[in-house]
Amino acid sequence: MIIPTIPTPDELLDKGFKRGKKAADLTRTTKMPKHLKGKRIEEVRVITACQVIKDRLKMILDRVPPIEKLPEFYQDYIDITVGVDDMKQSLGALNWAYGILTQLEKDFASKIRRNPSEKASYYQKAAYGRIASVVKKIKKDLDFLDFAKANLRNMPTIDFDATTIVIAGFPNVGKSTLLKQITTAEPEIANYPFTTKGIQIGHIEKGWKHFQIIDTPGLLDRPISNMNDIELNAMVALEHLADAILFIFDVSETCGYPLESQFNLLNEIKKIFKGIEIIYLFNKIDISDYNNNTDKKEYINQYREKLDNVIFISAAKGEGVDKIINIFENIEKISH
Ligand SMILES: Nc1nc2c(ncn2[C@@H]2O[C@H](COP(=O)(O)OP(=O)(O)OP(=O)(O)O)[C@@H](O)[C@H]2O)c(=O)[nH]1
Ligand SMILES: [Mg+2]
Incomplete structure (x- = not known):
């Protein structure tokens, strides 16, 4: 404004x-x-x-x-x-x-x-x-x-006609890497209360539809119980906007958080974004040993079975990314 x-x-x-x-x-x-x-x-x-x-x-x-x-x-x-x-x-x-x-x-x-x-x-x-x-x-x-x-001054410019997808997941799981991979130009960086890095908004067109992807560093990566009222309100603002969530897991766990903790965060996110579709992404498959270590495969599959329709991707290499974009087409705009 x-x-x-x-x-x-x-x-x-x-x-x-x-x-x-x-x-x-x-x-x-x-x-x-x-x-x-x-x-x-x-x-x-x-x-x-x-x-x-x-x-x-x-x-x-x-x-x-x-x-x-x-x-x-x-x-x-x-x-x-x-x-x-x-x-x-x-x-x-x-x-x-x-x-x-x-x-x-x-x-x-x-x-x-x-x-x-x-x-x-x-x-x-x-x-x-x-x-x-x-x-x-x-x-x-x-x-x-x-x-x-x-x-x-640096309030985010939101396109209210676009279908809006919010990226969530622990730090370092590959949120920004994915945003860059699926959206066209360099994302717009705008202020957002209490995320020191601001939010990033990227855009993508698919089948006549316009999608707006929002990456929110530091906002959707910790338990709600640790948030103050102001941060909670910042979440509510996002909730008013989101038509779907992309929840990213780092199955290589190189982000520093075990899958167990990443699942706990997912449950927190579900509580806030009630009724909003969540697309589950298992990222960093390229360094996860999923394909050449049976113990690792079993370990990851144990979490995969808890969820419907998991997409395996490597955001860094662009693998599996087209599958995400295909799913976008089925997302309906919610009148919040
Ligand atoms: N090997 C591999 N590395 C990846 C992949 N995706 C992301 N990374 C790396 O993981 C690190 C973190 O990625 P980011 O995209 O910055 O993660 P983020 O979730 O945006 O992190 P924050 O903004 O700190 O919350 C970077 O070094 C990336 O290059 C992947 O699919 N494979
Ligand atoms: Mg980031």
Whole structure:
């Protein structure tokens, strides 16, 4: 999400007051009866300052989409990353300031017009005092929006029409290797709360369908019981998105986790992604001794029998990868 540059209160006031002075100076050069001119100068000064500040606030309000109209995934993402309530409150405060400035502009312009010209400068100063106090009141909201801008800059770009497949499995099992193998261009890397490496999104077309594959390092590789609330919410956001899961086992166990632990993780994943189809992949078959060591074969088959439709692959060598892509065609988009 692109939030426009957020000014500080001082920057807003500085701009407004400077432009007010400019407009007043310009009025000074116009021909007008003296008693009217003095009033007109101050009126223009107040109106211009208010307009300039309001325009800037309106530009921010217009450019930030209403949070509740965004797809659920983005709402979740914003909530986890910066907080939806704080975001709404800050935008609300800008809207409030906009309204108050409109009122001040109207009230003080009329006061200046209706009173003797000797009072014009007094009302102008009073108006500037009120403007400054309103703008300073939204300091924390401007600060927050600036923080949100920085944190939402690299939000993942999700294609909501695509069928979405999330890759899960312990670290080092070959998730990123597979993503590179099955998707076309270099995957897009975007921020995702609490995965230090961000998430990677790759795309693939098959039989007129568009698939979006999401690799989530460090998010789907440990027990849910170890997660904090924020991480759990990050999982829920993914759950809203996934039409299927690719769960990768490293049958060579060179990733450092025995198959037993990898199965425990699968059970955790099943609990979170309830009802979502899981495709089971037995990876690193090229270094697993499956084909030349009967004990090893028996050991691996013991786990294979616990699952339906296991696909043996070597993500690194690209073996078996076409079988995965063929299965994709049967995945239906879920309306979450
Ligand atoms: N021999 C062999 N090595 C593989 C295969 N797939 C992945 N690897 C290797 O396993 C290591 C880890 O692969 P990655 O794709 O980075 O694993 P990952 O699951 O993305 O790891 P994290 O991002 O740390 O969670 C790399 O050195 C890969 O080259 C495979 O099929 N065969
Ligand atoms: Mg990886």
